[in-house]
Amino acid sequence: MSHDHTPDDDGYNWPVCAACGRDLWTEELDRKSCRPCEDRAAGRLAELPQLFARLNTTAALMRGARRSGGGGTGSKTPPIPPRLEVLSLVGPGGVAARLQVIEDSWRSVLGWTVAPWRGSPAQAVPQLVKFLADNLLWACSSYEEVGQDVEELRLLHAEMKRAADGEHRPGRVKIGLCPVPRETGPCGTQLTARADSHRVHCSGCDSRWETLGEWRELRAAQEQVAEEAARQAAEQAEVAA
Template sequence: MEVLALVGPGGVAARLSAIEDAWRQVLGWTIAPWRGNPAQTVPHLVGFLTNNLLWACSSYEEVGQDIDDLRKLHAECAALVSGEKRPGRVQIGACPTVVGDAWCGTQLTASTGSHRIHCPGCGARWETLGEWRELRAAQERALAQLAGVAA
């Protein structure tokens, strides 16, 4: 199943294409015309990202998220090749952190192989059992506040 997830829709080619498309949009370039099947596309995508990495690191504000996405993709591919069983991820609700005047709201996940939770949206972290309890309480307060606004 992991192989199909990486080679099918939403797999390696799609995830690399999303990063390339975002970079091309910021650069004012057109979408790459040579897209085909994943076997044809991935080498071009990797070449594009490699050739433009220095630009992205120095001039593209969202490069940090893209690097995180590339790290995750690499870890998934490496685990698949090595036969390593990756820990599962569980959705645990929305991030209750207030950023400026707004609620972050990014969907949080927790790994069955780690005690840390990190919000990819705002960077908030919860690492101890006590912090997990605080996270849950904050989520409940945010949901109650949203329910009060909706009513």
Template structure:
């Protein structure tokens, strides 16, 4: 228990800068309490995995475009764009927000600050590793760690809410199967989920499991549409 009487005149018991609760006697030399440190450590550990899932979804969105950036001519992309996903995986997203926290800790601990030249997918695990390694010292010494803990909480929450958002449709229509049956074109409606990059046709058994195969699927669907348009003309 506390070994100081909170009723003493002029004395204010130290509190955690992150959650605001009174610190225990063995935490009085800290800026943030141990429970906040433990919860934040768990959140940091999950960030790379959450980012990979968001980045896969964003890659599938980008994979819907024709190589070279031209219009595909199709009204139905494999995965509908989600601006909240693109904002987190792009410039100013997860990587930049983690970098800003890392830079503030490096400055506080008098460590060299160098610009990061890699892609967000390369940067996120590196930033997360640094934050995990220095979290305890930040909780003990860094006066602004409470704000950083709150920023990490909000970032983790945003990412997890998108990954686990059950309010979004589980699957989306991505066009007809271009596979071939004995009787001719398969044409079975295909669906895909943002949670997986694998698509399988239940009618002919055709499968598309990689980003390259997604592009092949789109190209095959466009060929079928072009042939149908030519016949109609």
């Protein structure tokens, strides 16, 4: 039996999936998009909240590092390099706005009122994802334009995953010397961080910093050590003079 459904054969265009373009199966003929496309979109939606939370924490570390780096203490400690793709995905025009566009179009086709304001992107994303997951079956069954939304979800998920996994990241960056006090003074081991990881480990004294709060403490301790070193250098210069 030929799988060749062309208008020339039987004067009829066999329906194709609005998302992937393959011929729909006979039992899918009442749908706009095939079941595998729906399943893939559902799987991506399920992963979005956690991906977003991860990117949001990374962005907070980038902003936190940048803020405390501008303290004017003379510390030359480089911050976690801010990565624009991360900051823009968690920002006001990022993931939340792009999911909102999809929700708005589904609501308008369904004849529902516009979605309520749902707060910051971090507050809104889980609710947007829930709306889309709850109505995905409807969209894949009945929504003519579902193909472009399924594709947008695929792209968004891929962008977030790439940003979270830190592809194209510039490897490890030096973030200053370990400030932990030892018998003879600060440990002084060079610390490094990766933009995709929130964990810093000192190979010299085995100290660890993982949370945003601990990062701030690390920053403050480094700046104290740097100030103390600057004060001692100034004293020595005075003595020499």
